[in-house]
Amino acid sequence: MKESKPFETFETRGGGLFLKEILQKNHIRVKEPAATWEDAIRRAGSVLAEAGSIKPEYIDYMIESVREYGPYVVISPMLAIAHAAPGKGVIRNDMSLITLSSPVNFGSENDPVSVVLCFGSIDPTSHIDRLTRIAELLSKESRISDLACAGTVDEVITVLNR
């Protein structure tokens, strides 16, 4: 039997943090069905709740924060960053990435959204390195539309590692 790893992980090229240090493979989901933006946030959040990284109420906090501050979480065409205040409802720093089978509207000028990056952080600063690194990986040209088109988790990883 092969030596078991706590999580299935993957490598990426380049300097800085490895992708596997930021985003576990089993925290990526593709073509998730979501009818509304709330649904999309719930689906991304459930990945972290199932992993035991957040309490289920953190998902509600993420949705409430969009209701309170507006759809600014859609920071770029097709991409929403879902999170709530650091600490409350968070068990450990963690991140998930989902793509949607059909895009949903958040009411933002960057609608419709096909990719949701979700994270919880235990404090205001300890997640910054990892979030900065994923931001670098996501901000390369056409990255988000390529992610939205990916049919499998492996394709998502290939796009991020490209």
Place this chain on the structure above:
Amino acid sequence: MNLKKIQAVCGFGCGSSLFLRMKIQDILKESNLEAEVFCGDIGTCTTVPCDVIFTSAELAEQIMNRTKVPVVPISNFMNKEEIKEKTLLFLSESL
């Protein structure tokens, strides 16, 4: 020299504002310019000393009437061209 203080603002000062801060820092580096860039949250950003606030269009509307510093709305936090144009414009106007 008096470094300009640029505050990148989002709801909690630790999510999307990081994306924005990173882009602004990249642009400054590329353009050989210096400024202090830091993240802030919508609740407290107007009490934190700074020379300008960069934020989303939605949040800009909520901040604009609470502060005396210019508030620069950014539509796309991943669009380097947009952020570059607005960053360089601010810095040139504030010389």
